[in-house]
Amino acid sequence: MTMIRIVISGAFGKMGQLALEHIQKRDDFEVVALVDHKGRAHPFLSTYFTVDEALRKESAHVLVDFTTPEVVYENIIAAIRHGTRPVVGTTGLSMGEVETLQALAAEKKIGGVIAPNFALGAILMMRFSEIAARYYSHAEIIEGHRLTKRDKPSGTAAYTDQLMKTSSPIQTEIHSVRLPGLVAHQAVVFGGEGEILTIRHDALSRESFMPGLLLAIEQVMERDELIYGLEKLLDLSL
Ligand code: NAP
Numbered sequence: 001m002t003m004i005r006i007v008i009s010g011a012f013g014k015m016g017q018l019a020l021e022h023i024q025k026r027d028d029f030e031v032v033a034l035v036d037h038k039g040r041a042h043p044f045l046s047t048y049f050t051v052d053e054a055l056r057k058e059s060a061h062v063l064v065d066f067t068t069p070e071v072v073y074e075n076i077i078a079a080i081r082h083g084t085r086p087v088v089g090t091t092g093l094s095m096g097e098v099e100t101l102q103a104l105a106a107e108k109k110i111g112g113v114i115a116p117n118f119a120l121g122a123i124l125m126m127r128f129s130e131i132a133a134r135y136y137s138h139a140e141i142i143e144g145h146r147l148t149k150r151d152k153p154s155g156t157a158a159y160t161d162q163l164m165k166t167s168s169p170i171q172t173e174i175h176s177v178r179l180p181g182l183v184a185h186q187a188v189v190f191g192g193e194g195e196i197l198t199i200r201h202d203a204l205s206r207e208s209f210m211p212g213l214l215l216a217i218e219q220v221m222e223r224d225e226l227i228y229g230l231e232k233l234l235d236l237s238l
Pocket residue numbers: 010011012013014015016036037038066067068069070071088089090091092115116117118119149209
């Protein structure tokens with residue numbers, strides 16, 4: 001069994017902490033260091049201020065990133081330059097940035113995964129919406145997240161919209177709700193003559209993101225391109 005050596009950036013954030021807990025439960029994964037922009041200490045793991053510094057000092061197969069839209073782009077570039085595969089949950093990257101990163105990864109022949117949503121149910125919701133879009137002319141996407149979420153609309157809503165439009169000339173609008181108490185919710189409402197179809201997913205806790213994250217870490221070791229979207233790692237054919 002090959003041990004996958006992992007650095008986690010944003011390690012003291014909500015997703016970073018949960019990712020650390022779940023990764024540490026796996027016998028085939030090893031967290032070798034953490035990255036935190038405030039340099040917070042961990043009882044038994046080294047913490048570095050930047051991804052670049054961590055990957056200069058530690059040899060790692062995978063960088064897991066749950067930080068912010070402001071720093072994620074530079075973090076991925078640093079990972080690719082060091083030959084470390086990025087597995088990124090941070091949202092807010094533009095499609096232009098994703099394409100630039102894919103070109104850099106291709107040049108360096110390094111695999112990676114950028115997944116705006118690691119919840120398997122959310123991936124199914126997007127796929128079902130993509131199929132339904134072929135049969136409707138109008139749909140509204142209503143996404144809800146906690147008050148402090150920085151990007152609006154969510155990466156998942158923007159991506160659902162993009163997927164729906166690849167299979168249909170459908171007209172859409174995205175509505176963003178930011179309220180305390182929400183985790184990650186999305187409804188895609190299709191309107192037709194005399195009917196409404198609603199496809200809905202609710203992430204009730206951050207635990208819902210962990211199976212998808214662990215799957216991406218496993219699978220990224222077999223890939224030699226930077227993949228955008230967890231669905232590309234799943235069999236969603238009919
Ligand atoms: P969070 O709790 O705010 O964590 C973000 C982390 O990044 C914190 O440790 C924060 O430190 C750190 N940070 C803030 N500014 C930074 C900077 N300039 N440089 C480096 N680090 C910085 O947020 P979260 O809920 O864990 O979410 C993190 C990201 O994951 C967000 O983009 C969110 O949308 C995304 N997310 C994705 C999924 C998915 O399935 N793909 C699921 C949930 C969330 P301080 O707080 O100390 O500043």
